[in-house]
Amino acid sequence: MSLIQYPTIDQQQNEARLAHTNKSPRREFLKGLSATAVALSVNPAQAQAQVIKNPTNQTESKPMTFTLPDLPYAHDALQPYMSKETLEYHHDKHHLAYVTNGNNLLKGTEWEGKSLEDIVKGSFGKNAGLFNNAGQHYNHLHFWHWMKPNGGGAIPGKVEKAIIDGIGSVDKMKEEFIQAGVTQFGSGWCWLAVKDGKVIVTKTANGESPLVQGATPILGCDVWEHSYYIDYRNRRPDYLKAFIENLVNWAYVEEMYEAAIK
Numbered sequence: 113m114s115l116i117q118y119p120t121i122d123q124q125q126n127e128a129r130l131a132h133t134n135k136s137p138r139r140e141f142l143k144g145l146s147a148t149a150v151a152l153s154v155n156p157a158q159a160q161a162q163v164i165k166n167p168t169n170q171t172e173s174k175p176m177t178f179t180l181p182d183l184p185y186a187h188d189a190l191q192p193y194m195s196k197e198t199l200e201y202h203h204d205k206h207h208l209a210y211v212t213n214g215n216n217l218l219k220g221t222e223w224e225g226k227s228l229e230d231i232v233k234g235s236f237g238k239n240a241g242l243f244n245n246a247g248q249h250y251n252h253l254h255f256w257h258w259m260k261p262n263g264g265g266a267i268p269g270k271v272e273k274a275i276i277d278g279i280g281s282v283d284k285m286k287e288e289f290i291q292a293g294v295t296q297f298g299s300g301w302c303w304l305a306v307k308d309g310k311v312i313v314t315k316t317a318n319g320e321s322p323l324v325q326g327a328t329p330i331l332g333c334d335v336w337e338h339s340y341y342i343d344y345r346n347r348r349p350d351y352l353k354a355f356i357e358n359l360v361n362w363a364y365v366e367e368m369y370e371a372a373i374k
C-alpha cells in the first residue's frame with residue numbers, strides 16, 4: 113500500500129471534525145503549503161529566527177497568524193523510536209493542517225490578534241473548530257521540543273524533586289504517565305502538568321490540554337494514532353514506553369516547569 117493511500121483513523125476523524133468548514137483537509141494541506149511558503153517568504157530571516165531562538169514564542173507573543181515551525185532536528189533523528197515517515201506525516205501534514213485550518217477559523221473572531229494561549233483558553237467551549245485547531249497547534253509546538261535524539265535519561269534535579277513531591281517517585285510517574293496514555297480512549301494526550309504548585313499526571317481528549325483544566329503542561333505525549341501507528345501499529349503502550357524512556361527532552365521539561373512555578 114502506498115503512503116498516500118494509507119488513511120489513518122486520525123485523518124478520518126480530522127476530516128469529519130473539520131467538515132463544517134466545507135474544506136477538505138487534504139485540499140487545505142496543499143493550499144497551506146503555498147500559504148506557508150508565501151508567509152515565510154515575506155520575511156524568512158525573521159521567521160527562521162523565531163523558530164530557532166524561541167520556538168514556542170507563539171504561545172507567548174501576539175502572532176497575527178499561526179505558522180508551522182521547522183522541526184528542531186532532522187526527520188530521521190528520532191529513529192528507531194520514531195521514524196522519519198511518522199515525522200513527515202505528523203509534522204509536515206497533520207500539524208500543517210492545524211495551522212492552516214486554525215488561521216482560517218481565527219479570521220473575524222474576537223480572538224484574532226491574541227496570543228496562542230489566550231486563543232486556546234478563550235475558544236474552549238465557545239468555538240469548537242477554532243479550539244480544536246489552535247489547541248492542537250499549541251500541543252504540537254511543544255511536542256516537537258519535548259523530544260530529542262538520545263532523549264530520556266537523567267531528569268534535572270529540580271524537576272525530579274518536584275515529581276517525587278507530587279507523585280511519589282520517578283518510577284511511579286512513568287507508570288502513571290504511560291497508564292494515562294494507554295487509557296485515554298480514542299485520540300488525545302497524556303501529560304505531566306503543574307497544578308496548584310504540584311506536578312500531576314493527567315490526560316485529555318482530542319486537542320485539549322491541561323491549559324483548559326486550570327493547570328500548566330510541562331510534558332505531553334500525543335496518543336492520536338497519527339503519532340504512532342506507522343511505527344507501532346496498535347501497540348500504544350510500547351510507543352509510550354519508548355517516549356518516556358528514550359525520547360523525552362528533560363531540559364525542555366525543566367524550562368517549562370521553571371516557567372510554570374513563577
Ligand SMILES: [Fe+2]
Nearest residue numbers: 206334336339
Ligand atoms: Fe499529533
